[in-house]
Amino acid sequence: MRNYFAEALYNEAKQDSKICVVVADISPAGSMQKFREEFPDRFINCGVAEQSMIGIAAGLALKGYRPFCYTIATFTIYRPFEMVRVDLCYQNLPVTIIGMGAGSIYSTLGGTHQSIEDISIASSIPNMQVIAPCDPLEMKEATKWCATKNRGPVYMRLGKVGEPILTQNAIDKFDFGKIRYIEKGTETAILSYGVTTKLAKELHDELKKKGKKNSLISCHTLKPLDIDGVKDILNNHEKIIIVEEHVPHGGLSSRVKEIAQDYKINKDIKSFTLQDKFFHFYGNHNQLLDLHGLSLKKILEKI
Template sequence: MRNTFVKTLVKLAQEDDRIFLITPDLGFSVLEEFEEKFPDRFLNVGIAEANAVSIASGLALSGKITYVYSIMPFVTMRPFEQIRVDVAYMNTNVRLVGVGAGLTYGPAGATHHSIEDIAIMRALPNMTIFAPSDPLEVEKITAESIDHKGPIYFRLAKKGEPIISTEVANIQIGKANIIRQNPQSSIAILFTSNASDIAIEVTDNLENLGKHTDLISIHTIKPFDYDLLENLLSTKQYIFSIEEHSIIGGLGSVIAEYIAESHYNPIFKRFALPDEYSHYVGSQQYIREKYGFTKDHILKNILEQLV
């Protein structure tokens, strides 16, 4: 996804000289093409994340469209006050681009895991949250971000995710991306970001068992596609959410909050990471297994819910 983002940004920057890219000393082997082609619109500020965000805001206020690129904890948590005041409060055209969703940087330990980022960014007024599931969503929304008014947080994975969207998919900010749809289904699985592999495997297994299932990528967490959710609640008996994020504050919380204030009473269950920091150090898959965030565990739980 990150490679798709950079390639798309390079293409857009050739046509729009307002685009400016800032990094706090990260993105090596990824950002070089942009730096070489647009040296006067690229800035490495060193290991100074707060400065990166404030500089980006200042450039945005002078008419630039600025993108700040870093590993997720370093582009959301370390400079949080600057994001809150200089970006969200000022409603500036800053795009915070974080890589390494969820447990992607598993071997680096809890300091590099990103399990609270959606919850943190959701709490900020004016902030749009984009958590793509495949490179096509990245390409489409990056292009749309040029004309978007206000800040955006990009939650990108970095493991060479496959394209699961169709070329005719209507991908736009604030609208869910329907990957599979079956008019006979009573089940809907909503997923976001780098949980796509598990969501697809679970859906495949349900279909093999004769359980027709809709599969929907929620690439925009905020603003949320409540029209789609309303339709699902009125037509589906079972709704499940899957996300590699804390059980608190992410996709599942958005859905639960809406259900709580509606007149619907579906069978709804969230699948996410537990409310704790990982003391396990290892691959993404290794830590997923330690927390039961796997296809087998989720499928077993879903089947127990079906009646």
């Protein structure tokens, strides 16, 4: 997904001389190299200095530029958190911070490199908008939106490499701030965002084999969450399943349950999330997700 991001951003930067990239020693290869060569003043590598990365981006934005900060998710939002909060959110500046390899993708690198609470943390800051595209196509659309339409701070949760295309035949187009039906049915609604939308799709396909007409929904915009869209999902389905690569609190699951409570919509909502736990486990990403309970087999056992 990161290479699609770099390509999308390079294309936008060719049209708009205000787009800058500020990185902290981590950068997607390929197209980012083109960006760097063609716009050297607009590509700033701060080295391993993430607080500086955010501060410099804020300074650029104060003067009318549209910076994109990029590094591994933990270092894009946790390490410089107070700069994100004050410099970007308090001042409400149009800076997009890309949290690359978010969630538990860096499974072999251990907890230091995993961001399993990022949606909750980013969403809790006033003015912050949060996007987690589910596939490379959605990533392109989200990047385009950040580069052209966005007027405030954005945290964009990004996968790494090898995410499959899921939305080429989606019912809805990408629309910032709206939930997106990839497939539409009436029995069970399966909601996800980001990388685990692939798992949600597998679940959807498995249930389809049993003849069920279910919905598969990409909740790419976590904040502002499409409350009306979620209400419609709750009202128009018999069951709700949420699959998310995030701790149980502060993510999509808790938001959907809040909405159900707020609007007195009594539905069977099952959420499958990461556990509120650090695992000292070193295997591949799917193995770590499975340990948390996020695998097709384990979900099917519980529904």
